[in-house]
Amino acid sequence: MQLHRVGWSEDNRVTPLLFIISVATLSFIGGFVGSLLGLGGGIIVVPVLTLLMHIDIRLTIGASIVSVIATSSGAAAAYVRDHLANIRVAMFLELGTASGAITGAYLAGIIQPRWLYILFGVVLSYSAVAMYRGRHTAKRHVVPGPLARRLRLASSYYDDAANGEIVYQPVRPGLGLVLMYIAGAASGLLGIGSGALKVPAMDLAMELPIKVSTATSNFMIGVTAAASAGIYFSRGQIDPFIAAPVAIGVLAGAFVGSHTLGRIDSHAIRAIFVVVLLIVAAEMLFKGVRW
Amino acid sequence: MVTVEPASRPEPRWVDIAISNLLRGGVILSITIVIIGLGVTFAHHRDYFQSRPALGELTRPGEHYPSSVQDALRGVLALRGQSIVMLGLLILIATPVGRVTFSIVVFLIEHDRMYAIVTTVVLLLLLLSFVLGATE
Numbered sequence: 001m002q003l004h005r006v007g008w009s010e011d012n013r014v015t016p017l018l019f020i021i022s023v024a025t026l027s028f029i030g031g032f033v034g035s036l037l038g039l040g041g042g043i044i045v046v047p048v049l050t051l052l053m054h055i056d057i058r059l060t061i062g063a064s065i066v067s068v069i070a071t072s073s074g075a076a077a078a079y080v081r082d083h084l085a086n087i088r089v090a091m092f093l094e095l096g097t098a099s100g101a102i103t104g105a106y107l108a109g110i111i112q113p114r115w116l117y118i119l120f121g122v123v124l125s126y127s128a129v130a131m132y133r134g135r136h137t138a139k140r141h142v143v144p145g146p147l148a149r150r151l152r153l154a155s156s157y158y159d160d161a162a163n164g165e166i167v168y169q170p171v172r173p174g175l176g177l178v179l180m181y182i183a184g185a186a187s188g189l190l191g192i193g194s195g196a197l198k199v200p201a202m203d204l205a206m207e208l209p210i211k212v213s214t215a216t217s218n219f220m221i222g223v224t225a226a227a228s229a230g231i232y233f234s235r236g237q238i239d240p241f242i243a244a245p246v247a248i249g250v251l252a253g254a255f256v257g258s259h260t261l262g263r264i265d266s267h268a269i270r271a272i273f274v275v276v277l278l279i280v281a282a283e284m285l286f287k288g289v290r291w
Numbered sequence: 292m293v294t295v296e297p298a299s300r301p302e303p304r305w306v307d308i309a310i311s312n313l314l315r316g317g318v319i320l321s322i323t324i325v326i327i328g329l330g331v332t333f334a335h336h337r338d339y340f341q342s343r344p345a346l347g348e349l350t351r352p353g354e355h356y357p358s359s360v361q362d363a364l365r366g367v368l369a370l371r372g373q374s375i376v377m378l379g380l381l382i383l384i385a386t387p388v389g390r391v392t393f394s395i396v397v398f399l400i401e402h403d404r405m406y407a408i409v410t411t412v413v414l415l416l417l418l419l420s421f422v423l424g425a426t427e
């Protein structure tokens with residue numbers, strides 16, 4: 001039996017104008033959530049376009065990469081100014097994501113995605129549990145090593161929710177770099193937004209405050225996405241009529257989100273991030289098992 | 292145990308503000324052009340306000356939009372709405388790359404050789420991944 005579902009783009013009642021308005025409105029939510037969690041908005045934009053609008057998956061990927069860039073640039077403008085994003089941490093770790101992305105693109109034809117989905121599903125589930133427990137339960141003083149000191153990564157930001165200046169010293173930058181390389185390779189291989197891997201790496205390995213992790217992830221994701229976007233553009237996967245409302249909605253959402261993050265309690269951000277991470281992990285495990 | 296924090300200051304204010312302004316400028320410029328392009332599209336195709344079958348055509352992969360910079364620019368000169376939108380999207384895509392390039396200059400002005408080198412390597416890796424991907 002063939003089940004034919006009528007998507008929005010084929011529905012006779014939906015005019016191009018209504019399409020633009022609805023996609024922009026739903027993308028606003030993607031930009032808002034993405035900018036708070038450092039994820040890039042794809043988690044909302046992809047299901048909206050594929051499941052609700054029945055857009056071709058190739059064009060959905062093109063629109064999703066535009067949404068990552070829009071979230072990143074839109075939110076980072078505020079995060080850099082407010083010191084929530086740590087520029088040095090970002091620049092150093094981009095060495096890992098950029099080289100990982102190249103490796104990932106090369107391995108794409110060699111490795112079976114099925115096992116990668118399962119592997120990263122497990123890794124993300126573990127990260128979610130570890131982040132939920134919170135590293136603060138085992139408060140040890142990790143002395144920053146010579147690399148961490150040489151990179152001068154320490155910084156501070158004013159936390160509106162806690163009403164005070166938060167001073168922090170990132171540790172284990174070497175481990176962070178290796179994890180970013182893996183995150184970059186995973187996004188190259190699976191086409192997933194690597195924010196889901198970047199934030200746990202910064203949180204668990206480098207012990208950054210959670211808001212600094214999500215804001216710095218936001219700052220970073222646009223750079224790797226820009227290289228992919230250029231490739232998708234030349235392959236004709238960026239349809240302006242789909243990408244335009246996504247970009248407009250996501251930018252507006254990211255603007256509001258980036259001016260909200262400072263005022264939200266850190267524990268709340270951590271809790272929301274853990275829930276979203278579990279959903280992404282479950283989705284990957286499902287894809288891997290069903291492959 | 293007392294850990295002594297190494298003396299380390301955050302970036303000077305002007306660095307943050309310069310990078311923030313570059314991102315903000317890129318975003319505002321691109322989104323303005325995208326909105327103008329959408330306006331032109333709807334002005335040329337009044338039927339998009341109520342036409343039903345047009346949406347299917349607009350949201351399918353095809354020839355109705357440009358996929359190279361030359362095509363996009365040619366379309367902009369011909370005042371084609373879709374091409375104007377694409378120009379805005381291309382500026383949005385170029386903004387993070389512009390941010391990395393601009394950061395190299397900022398670090399050089401600050402005499403921060405280590406981060407100027409780190410950022411240059413990142414830019415080269417980005418260009419490499421684009422070239423490798425585009426020639427696939």
